[in-house]
Amino acid sequence: MDEIVRQAVARAIMTMRDNLGDRLTIDDLARAAMFSKFHFTRVFLRATGLSPGRFLSALRLAEAKRLLVTTGISVADISHQVGYNSVGTFSARFSGSVGFSPTGYRQLRGMSPRIAERTGQPESEVAVRGHVWRPPGGDTGPVFVGLFPAKIAEGTPARYAIVPGAGQYTLTDVPLGSWYVIAHAYGAIPQDDRGPRPLTGLAGPVTVHRGVAASLVDVRLRPRHGFDPPVLLALPDLRQAQVRRPVAV
DNA sequence: TCCCTTCTGTGGTATACAAT
Protein backbone atom coordinates (compact mmCIF):
# COMPACT_ATOMS: atom_id res chain seq x y z
CA MET A 1 0.00 0.00 0.00
CA ASP A 2 1.21 3.45 -0.90
CA GLU A 3 2.56 5.30 2.15
CA ILE A 4 0.52 8.43 1.40
CA VAL A 5 -2.63 6.36 1.15
CA ARG A 6 -1.77 4.46 4.32
CA GLN A 7 -1.29 7.69 6.25
CA ALA A 8 -4.49 9.16 4.84
CA VAL A 9 -6.51 6.13 5.88
CA ALA A 10 -4.87 6.09 9.32
CA ARG A 11 -5.71 9.78 9.72
CA ALA A 12 -9.30 9.16 8.71
CA ILE A 13 -9.66 6.32 11.21
CA MET A 14 -8.15 8.51 13.92
CA THR A 15 -10.65 11.25 13.04
CA MET A 16 -13.45 8.69 13.33
CA ARG A 17 -12.24 7.47 16.73
CA ASP A 18 -11.88 11.01 18.07
CA ASN A 19 -15.29 12.10 16.86
CA LEU A 20 -17.54 9.08 17.34
CA GLY A 21 -20.34 11.17 18.80
CA ASP A 22 -20.29 13.81 16.07
CA ARG A 23 -21.87 13.88 12.67
CA LEU A 24 -19.08 12.85 10.29
CA THR A 25 -19.60 12.75 6.55
CA ILE A 26 -17.51 11.24 3.80
CA ASP A 27 -16.80 14.80 2.69
CA ASP A 28 -15.28 15.66 6.09
CA LEU A 29 -13.13 12.54 6.10
CA ALA A 30 -12.03 12.98 2.50
CA ARG A 31 -11.10 16.57 3.17
CA ALA A 32 -9.02 15.51 6.18
CA ALA A 33 -7.30 12.95 3.95
CA MET A 34 -6.94 15.50 1.13
CA PHE A 35 -8.58 13.30 -1.50
CA SER A 36 -11.78 13.69 -3.46
CA LYS A 37 -14.55 11.80 -1.72
CA PHE A 38 -14.72 9.35 -4.62
CA HIS A 39 -11.05 8.50 -4.50
CA PHE A 40 -11.09 8.48 -0.71
CA THR A 41 -13.92 5.95 -0.56
CA ARG A 42 -12.05 3.65 -2.93
CA VAL A 43 -8.66 3.76 -1.21
CA PHE A 44 -10.31 3.36 2.18
CA LEU A 45 -12.19 0.31 0.96
CA ARG A 46 -8.99 -1.17 -0.44
CA ALA A 47 -7.08 -0.55 2.80
CA THR A 48 -9.63 -1.73 5.36
CA GLY A 49 -12.00 -3.98 3.44
CA LEU A 50 -14.92 -1.78 4.46
CA SER A 51 -16.36 1.46 3.10
CA PRO A 52 -15.82 4.52 5.32
CA GLY A 53 -19.46 4.60 6.37
CA ARG A 54 -19.51 0.98 7.43
CA PHE A 55 -16.17 1.30 9.22
CA LEU A 56 -17.40 4.31 11.18
CA SER A 57 -20.61 2.51 12.02
CA ALA A 58 -18.57 -0.46 13.27
CA LEU A 59 -16.45 1.78 15.51
CA ARG A 60 -19.61 3.33 16.95
CA LEU A 61 -21.18 0.00 17.74
CA ALA A 62 -17.93 -1.34 19.23
CA GLU A 63 -17.78 1.66 21.55
CA ALA A 64 -21.42 1.09 22.47
CA LYS A 65 -20.57 -2.54 23.34
CA ARG A 66 -17.79 -1.33 25.62
CA LEU A 67 -20.00 1.26 27.35
CA LEU A 68 -22.80 -1.26 27.87
CA VAL A 69 -20.51 -3.71 29.65
CA THR A 70 -18.26 -1.32 31.59
CA THR A 71 -20.73 1.39 32.64
CA GLY A 72 -24.28 1.75 33.85
CA ILE A 73 -25.16 4.47 31.33
CA SER A 74 -28.65 4.08 29.88
CA VAL A 75 -29.07 2.71 26.37
CA ALA A 76 -30.55 6.01 25.21
CA ASP A 77 -27.52 7.94 26.47
CA ILE A 78 -25.08 5.46 24.97
CA SER A 79 -26.89 5.66 21.66
CA HIS A 80 -26.44 9.43 21.74
CA GLN A 81 -22.82 9.26 22.91
CA VAL A 82 -21.77 7.09 19.99
CA GLY A 83 -23.40 9.33 17.42
CA TYR A 84 -26.97 8.11 16.92
CA ASN A 85 -29.72 10.70 17.26
CA SER A 86 -32.34 8.00 17.14
CA VAL A 87 -32.47 5.25 19.76
CA GLY A 88 -34.61 3.21 17.37
CA THR A 89 -31.94 3.23 14.68
CA PHE A 90 -29.23 2.48 17.22
CA SER A 91 -31.13 -0.45 18.70
CA ALA A 92 -31.91 -1.91 15.29
CA ARG A 93 -28.34 -1.54 14.02
CA PHE A 94 -26.87 -2.90 17.27
CA SER A 95 -29.14 -5.95 17.31
CA GLY A 96 -28.45 -6.71 13.67
CA SER A 97 -24.67 -6.53 14.04
CA VAL A 98 -24.08 -7.90 17.54
CA GLY A 99 -26.81 -10.53 17.65
CA PHE A 100 -28.42 -9.21 20.83
CA SER A 101 -30.33 -6.05 21.70
CA PRO A 102 -28.36 -3.50 23.75
CA THR A 103 -29.99 -4.50 27.05
CA GLY A 104 -29.70 -8.20 26.19
CA TYR A 105 -25.99 -7.73 25.52
CA ARG A 106 -25.55 -5.88 28.81
CA GLN A 107 -27.30 -8.66 30.73
CA LEU A 108 -24.91 -11.19 29.19
CA ARG A 109 -21.97 -8.96 30.15
CA GLY A 110 -20.78 -9.10 26.58
CA MET A 111 -20.39 -12.86 26.35
CA SER A 112 -22.68 -14.80 24.08
CA PRO A 113 -23.85 -18.26 25.17
CA ARG A 114 -24.95 -18.99 21.61
CA ILE A 115 -24.41 -17.73 18.07
CA ALA A 116 -27.15 -18.02 15.49
CA GLU A 117 -26.18 -19.33 12.08
CA ARG A 118 -27.75 -18.55 8.75
CA THR A 119 -30.80 -20.72 8.18
CA GLY A 120 -33.24 -21.37 5.40
CA GLN A 121 -30.59 -21.76 2.71
CA PRO A 122 -30.57 -24.83 0.47
CA GLU A 123 -28.18 -27.44 1.78
CA SER A 124 -25.06 -27.34 -0.34
CA GLU A 125 -23.28 -30.28 1.28
CA VAL A 126 -20.12 -28.31 0.66
CA ALA A 127 -17.48 -28.11 3.37
CA VAL A 128 -15.02 -25.29 3.89
CA ARG A 129 -11.98 -26.48 5.71
CA GLY A 130 -8.41 -25.46 6.26
CA HIS A 131 -5.73 -24.65 8.75
CA VAL A 132 -5.63 -21.82 11.25
CA TRP A 133 -1.97 -20.87 11.59
CA ARG A 134 -0.52 -19.64 14.86
CA PRO A 135 0.48 -15.99 15.05
CA PRO A 136 4.17 -15.27 14.53
CA GLY A 137 6.07 -15.89 17.75
CA GLY A 138 3.22 -17.09 19.92
CA ASP A 139 0.47 -19.55 20.59
CA THR A 140 -3.23 -18.97 20.86
CA GLY A 141 -6.21 -19.94 22.98
CA PRO A 142 -9.53 -21.10 21.49
CA VAL A 143 -10.20 -19.77 17.99
CA PHE A 144 -13.50 -18.60 16.54
CA VAL A 145 -13.70 -19.27 12.78
CA GLY A 146 -16.73 -17.93 10.93
CA LEU A 147 -17.98 -17.32 7.40
CA PHE A 148 -19.32 -13.82 6.74
CA PRO A 149 -20.54 -12.02 3.60
CA ALA A 150 -18.22 -9.03 4.22
CA LYS A 151 -14.79 -8.46 5.75
CA ILE A 152 -16.23 -7.89 9.21
CA ALA A 153 -17.51 -10.24 11.89
CA GLU A 154 -21.03 -8.90 12.23
CA GLY A 155 -24.55 -10.18 11.80
CA THR A 156 -25.23 -13.85 11.27
CA PRO A 157 -22.32 -16.03 10.18
CA ALA A 158 -23.17 -18.49 7.43
CA ARG A 159 -21.33 -21.13 9.49
CA TYR A 160 -18.88 -21.02 12.35
CA ALA A 161 -16.78 -23.21 14.60
CA ILE A 162 -14.76 -22.76 17.75
CA VAL A 163 -11.61 -24.85 17.72
CA PRO A 164 -9.39 -25.40 20.78
CA GLY A 165 -6.40 -23.66 19.24
CA ALA A 166 -4.43 -23.24 16.02
CA GLY A 167 -4.88 -26.20 13.68
CA GLN A 168 -7.53 -27.70 11.44
CA TYR A 169 -11.08 -26.40 11.21
CA THR A 170 -14.04 -27.74 9.25
CA LEU A 171 -17.35 -26.05 8.43
CA THR A 172 -19.94 -28.33 6.86
CA ASP A 173 -23.11 -27.73 4.84
CA VAL A 174 -21.99 -24.24 3.93
CA PRO A 175 -24.74 -22.24 2.17
CA LEU A 176 -24.11 -21.39 -1.47
CA GLY A 177 -22.52 -17.99 -1.93
CA SER A 178 -19.33 -16.06 -1.46
CA TRP A 179 -17.88 -15.91 2.06
CA TYR A 180 -14.95 -14.41 3.89
CA VAL A 181 -13.30 -16.62 6.50
CA ILE A 182 -12.73 -14.56 9.65
CA ALA A 183 -10.81 -15.93 12.62
CA HIS A 184 -10.63 -14.36 16.06
CA ALA A 185 -8.69 -15.44 19.13
CA TYR A 186 -6.50 -14.26 21.98
CA GLY A 187 -2.85 -14.94 22.54
CA ALA A 188 -2.30 -17.81 24.98
CA ILE A 189 -0.07 -15.77 27.26
CA PRO A 190 -1.03 -12.27 28.40
CA GLN A 191 1.41 -9.75 26.93
CA ASP A 192 0.93 -7.04 29.54
CA ASP A 193 -1.52 -5.75 32.13
CA ARG A 194 -4.10 -5.12 29.42
CA GLY A 195 -4.61 -8.87 29.21
CA PRO A 196 -4.27 -11.30 26.33
CA ARG A 197 -3.47 -9.85 22.96
CA PRO A 198 -6.38 -10.00 20.47
CA LEU A 199 -5.58 -11.83 17.25
CA THR A 200 -7.32 -11.77 13.92
CA GLY A 201 -7.18 -13.53 10.58
CA LEU A 202 -8.95 -13.01 7.27
CA ALA A 203 -9.07 -15.11 4.11
CA GLY A 204 -11.21 -15.39 1.03
CA PRO A 205 -13.63 -14.77 -0.34
CA VAL A 206 -14.37 -18.43 -0.98
CA THR A 207 -17.19 -19.08 -3.41
CA VAL A 208 -19.28 -22.13 -2.65
CA HIS A 209 -20.77 -23.75 -5.75
CA ARG A 210 -23.11 -26.67 -5.97
CA GLY A 211 -21.34 -29.94 -6.73
CA VAL A 212 -17.98 -29.03 -5.21
CA ALA A 213 -17.07 -31.31 -2.33
CA ALA A 214 -14.89 -28.97 -0.31
CA SER A 215 -12.95 -25.74 -0.42
CA LEU A 216 -9.60 -25.36 1.29
CA VAL A 217 -8.98 -22.01 2.96
CA ASP A 218 -6.09 -21.38 5.34
CA VAL A 219 -6.14 -18.46 7.78
CA ARG A 220 -3.14 -16.84 9.43
CA LEU A 221 -3.64 -15.30 12.85
CA ARG A 222 -1.82 -12.05 13.57
CA PRO A 223 -2.13 -9.27 16.14
CA ARG A 224 -4.95 -6.86 15.39
CA HIS A 225 -3.94 -3.47 14.00
CA GLY A 226 -5.66 -0.15 13.49
CA PHE A 227 -7.00 -0.91 10.01
CA ASP A 228 -8.90 -3.98 11.23
CA PRO A 229 -12.58 -3.31 11.81
CA PRO A 230 -13.74 -4.39 15.28
CA VAL A 231 -15.49 -7.71 15.90
CA LEU A 232 -19.11 -6.73 16.41
CA LEU A 233 -20.73 -10.13 16.75
CA ALA A 234 -21.03 -11.19 20.40
CA LEU A 235 -18.83 -14.26 20.87
CA PRO A 236 -18.35 -16.73 23.71
CA ASP A 237 -15.47 -15.80 26.04
CA LEU A 238 -12.43 -16.98 24.08
CA ARG A 239 -10.13 -16.01 26.93
CA GLN A 240 -11.34 -18.93 29.00
CA ALA A 241 -9.29 -22.10 28.70
CA GLN A 242 -12.34 -24.24 28.00
CA VAL A 243 -14.91 -23.07 25.49
CA ARG A 244 -17.78 -25.39 24.81
CA ARG A 245 -19.12 -25.35 21.27
CA PRO A 246 -22.74 -24.28 21.79
CA VAL A 247 -24.01 -25.68 18.48
CA ALA A 248 -22.83 -28.83 16.76
CA VAL A 249 -21.37 -28.29 13.28
C1' DT B 1 -40.23 4.88 33.09
C1' DC B 2 -37.27 2.70 30.13
C1' DC B 3 -36.41 0.07 26.28
C1' DC B 4 -37.29 -2.56 21.91
C1' DT B 5 -39.40 -3.22 17.46
C1' DT B 6 -41.29 -1.64 13.35
C1' DC B 7 -42.46 1.66 9.93
C1' DT B 8 -41.86 5.65 6.46
C1' DG B 9 -39.84 9.46 4.02
C1' DT B 10 -35.36 11.40 3.17
C1' DG B 11 -30.66 12.06 2.21
C1' DG B 12 -26.09 10.13 2.12
C1' DT B 13 -23.39 6.37 0.51
C1' DA B 14 -21.58 2.71 -2.53
C1' DT B 15 -20.37 1.53 -6.90
C1' DA B 16 -20.35 0.83 -11.98
C1' DC B 17 -19.02 3.46 -15.55
C1' DA B 18 -16.90 7.51 -17.97
C1' DA B 19 -13.56 11.19 -18.41
C1' DT B 20 -9.13 13.47 -17.79
Next chain:
DNA sequence: ATTGTATACCACAGAAGGGA
Protein backbone atom coordinates in the same frame (compact mmCIF):
# COMPACT_ATOMS: atom_id res chain seq x y z
C1' DA C 1 -3.72 7.82 -11.00
C1' DT C 2 -7.39 10.63 -9.93
C1' DT C 3 -11.85 12.84 -10.41
C1' DG C 4 -16.64 13.01 -11.76
C1' DT C 5 -21.60 11.22 -12.89
C1' DA C 6 -25.65 8.43 -12.30
C1' DT C 7 -28.36 5.72 -9.67
C1' DA C 8 -29.80 2.02 -6.65
C1' DC C 9 -29.49 1.04 -2.14
C1' DC C 10 -29.14 1.60 2.68
C1' DA C 11 -28.78 4.05 7.09
C1' DC C 12 -30.80 7.63 9.14
C1' DA C 13 -34.34 10.40 12.16
C1' DG C 14 -38.43 10.42 14.22
C1' DA C 15 -42.79 8.53 15.62
C1' DA C 16 -46.03 4.98 17.17
C1' DG C 17 -47.04 1.08 19.80
C1' DG C 18 -46.18 -2.45 23.04
C1' DG C 19 -43.64 -5.09 26.76
C1' DA C 20 -41.26 -5.33 31.24
